[in-house]
Amino acid sequence: MPAYLDTTPCPTPAWLPEGHSQTIFASRFSSHHHVSFVRERVDTPDGDFIDFDWTAPGFAPGAAVEPGLFARLAAAAGTSTASRNGLVLFHGLEGSSASHYAQAISQHFRARGWTVVVPHFRGCSGEPNRLPRAYHSGDSADIAFMLDTVRQRLPEMRWHATGVSLGGNALLKYLGEAGSSAGWLVAAAGVSAPVDLMAGGRILGTGLINRHVYTHMFLRTLKAKTLQKAQRFPGTIDVIRVANARDLYEFDDAYTAPTHGFRDVNDYWTRASSKPLLADINVPTLVLNARNDPFLPGRYLPDASQASDQVVLHQPEQGGHAGFPTGRFPSNLNWLPQRLAVFFRSGR
Missing domain, CATH: 3.40.50.1820 (Alpha/Beta hydrolase fold, catalytic domain)
Structure with a gap:
């Protein structure tokens, strides 16, 4: 049923x-x-x-x-x-x-x-x-x-x-x-x-409030933490891509996906x-x-x-x-x- x-x-x-x-x-x-x-x-x-x-x-x-x-x-x-x-x-x-x-x-x-x-x-x-x-x-x-x-x-x-x-x-x-x-x-x-990360992730990257309020709020702390990690673990994180990420798609493609065993952001959002x-x-x-x-x-x-x-x-x-x-x-x-x-x- x-x-x-x-x-x-x-x-x-x-x-x-x-x-x-x-x-x-x-x-x-x-x-x-x-x-x-x-x-x-x-x-x-x-x-x-x-x-x-x-x-x-x-x-x-x-x-x-x-x-x-x-x-x-x-x-x-x-x-x-x-x-x-x-x-x-x-x-x-x-x-x-x-x-x-x-x-x-x-x-x-x-x-x-x-x-x-x-x-x-x-x-x-x-x-x-x-x-x-x-x-x-x-x-x-x-x-x-x-x-x-x-x-x-x-x-x-x-x-x-x-x-x-x-x-x-x-x-x-x-x-x-x-x-x-x-x-x-x-x-x-x-x-x-x-529950649909592909849809949700893309939506957070579009629109004035989604992109400039919610996404900005998340990226402010995510990027700071990740760049601090890069200093502790040299060579493990692409700091240029992380620092330049403009939305969660770019951040997850630069850091979250490769660090946690996914091929790329699309693979991550699909499988997760x-x-x-x-x-x-x-x-x-x-x-x-x-x-x-x-x-x-x-x-x-x-x-x-x-x-x-x-x-x-x-x-x-x-x-x-x-x-x-x-x-x-x-x-x-x-x-x-x-x-x-x-x-x-x-x-x-």
């Missing part, structure tokens, strides 16, 4: 009338609670590290994981149904646990007794990673490592997973590749995931896209995309025939990219975590 298609609207404010305003206002001005985390650094098998930011009721945030933290969380998980639930939250391109969506989602679930952990893609936690490589939109191997790490820490937890934007695409790709072996997850969600793998997902999964998302408009979104019967495709007309602002001025970010909670509870 095909996926279930949900077109229920997100009630965005009338004064945020289209995708750009909804995206920008949500990321810059909408109100949300602020969450502090406890950080755990985990070494990877290839000699790098990944930083995991943890939060849960009943422990004080600090600079690093304290002895006995996971024992306390495991003990708390035996006291109520809510505290047995955990959420792994994967951030988007150049995001972190400080991103607006990560803060809003983490606070919502922590306030309801859940343990929440935000693993950072390599180089996104505020400190350069150790290798020439970084992260990419189809990094399902690192998704698998992060999920396995979390599961090892708290094996009795009822784990859920959510990925936003780039993290959503990588999570959905992992779920499609893993099939039934990902069945230990209770449920998952991809939010504003650019999660859309062809939605039909293979075997875990209850919400795929939430606003049809006015300026990063991937509605005409490129999957239809019900392209996903498995374990997938709910929710495609409201409004919401922007990783935004979904609602309520009175200056709006709030409550709708997105509430939508996730409904799906995790009901499967719809």
